[in-house]
Amino acid sequence: MTTSSVSRRVPVQARSEQRLKAILETARLVFSEVGYACATMTEIARRVGVSEATIFTYFASKRDLCVRVLVTWYDEIIAQVENELPLIAGTRSKFTYLVRTHLYRLTVDGTGLCALILSEGREKDDKFGDVIVELQRRYTAPMMSVLAEGVANGDVRADMPLGLLRSAVYGPMEHVLWDAVRKEKAVDIEATAASLAGLLWQGLVPPDTRRAALQQLRGDIVGAVKRFEAAVSK
Numbered sequence: 001m002t003t004s005s006v007s008r009r010v011p012v013q014a015r016s017e018q019r020l021k022a023i024l025e026t027a028r029l030v031f032s033e034v035g036y037a038c039a040t041m042t043e044i045a046r047r048v049g050v051s052e053a054t055i056f057t058y059f060a061s062k063r064d065l066c067v068r069v070l071v072t073w074y075d076e077i078i079a080q081v082e083n084e085l086p087l088i089a090g091t092r093s094k095f096t097y098l099v100r101t102h103l104y105r106l107t108v109d110g111t112g113l114c115a116l117i118l119s120e121g122r123e124k125d126d127k128f129g130d131v132i133v134e135l136q137r138r139y140t141a142p143m144m145s146v147l148a149e150g151v152a153n154g155d156v157r158a159d160m161p162l163g164l165l166r167s168a169v170y171g172p173m174e175h176v177l178w179d180a181v182r183k184e185k186a187v188d189i190e191a192t193a194a195s196l197a198g199l200l201w202q203g204l205v206p207p208d209t210r211r212a213a214l215q216q217l218r219g220d221i222v223g224a225v226k227r228f229e230a231a232v233s234k
Contacts, residue, residue, distance in 0.1 A: 020058055022048050028069050032112025035119070036066055066116075067131050073113055074135045077105050081142050091150035092201060098143050099200070100193035102173055107180045107187045114177055140166060150204070157206045169200055 026047045030039045041062055045052045059065040081101060088094050106114040117132060147165050150156030156165070173196065180187050 019048075019050065019054070023050075023055055023058060023065070024069055024072055027065050028073065028113065031066060031069060031116055035112075036062075036116055039066075041065070063128060067128065070113065070117065070132070070135060074139055077101075078138060078142075080105075085142055085146075091146060091153065091155040094146045095143075095150070095201065095204070096193070096197040098146065099169075099173065099197040100189065102170075103176065103187065103193050103196075104189050106177050108189060114180075118174070118178065140170065143169065147204070154206065156204050159207075165204060168203060172196060172200065 027044050030044050041052050045055050088097050147162050151158045
């Protein structure tokens with residue numbers, strides 16, 4: 001499903017564009033406040049100051065409206081990252097920036113929408129989940145690029161698939177977001193991002209083969225000594 005397919009028509013006049021913007025902004029607030037199931041087109045129309053029929057001239061259903069809200073939100077985040085990421089030098093600095101931005105935008109800036117994505121994105125009753133998957137693919141593309149760049153220049157380990165590295169990064173962050181959503185607890189973004197990025201980075205850097213070899217040698221020697229002592233004591 002594309003952005004154009006969820007909207008019945010593209011507003012061409014300034015008044016229509018302003019009305020569409022108001023509908024999307026209001027719908028974002030309502031979905032964030034009460035979730036998808038409890039949100040109603042009636043309430044959204046009431047807050048905008050239009051009739052439900054007016055909203056239905058732009059969107060075929062509440063589902064379509066919700067998808068457009070999420071698409072718009074993701075577009076905002078992606079645009080921010082695409083503007084700021086090229087200004088950052090170094091794989092680790094870029095990685096830390098993406099971790100911080102992810103935590104900030106999905107907690108401080110959008111806890112309600114974060115909850116919507118974490119819950120509705122897992123639904124299998126329609127194509128909503130497929131839309132979320134495509135949005136997340138676009139959203140995580142910059143992280144994939146940073147990891148690929150890191151592999152190419154030796155900053156990131158090359159012995160694991162990029163998809164698995166991505167999962168290893170976003171999995172822990174999702175748990176942080178779930179805790180923030182479920183407990184409605186404020187998150188210290190700077191401290192959490194710094195700690196989490198540091199921890200995750202340790203798993204991304206190439207393994208020190210020389211240290212591993214020395215540790216293996218030490219283990220072999222200790223084992224040999226113990227076996228020798230056991231044999232002598234008999």
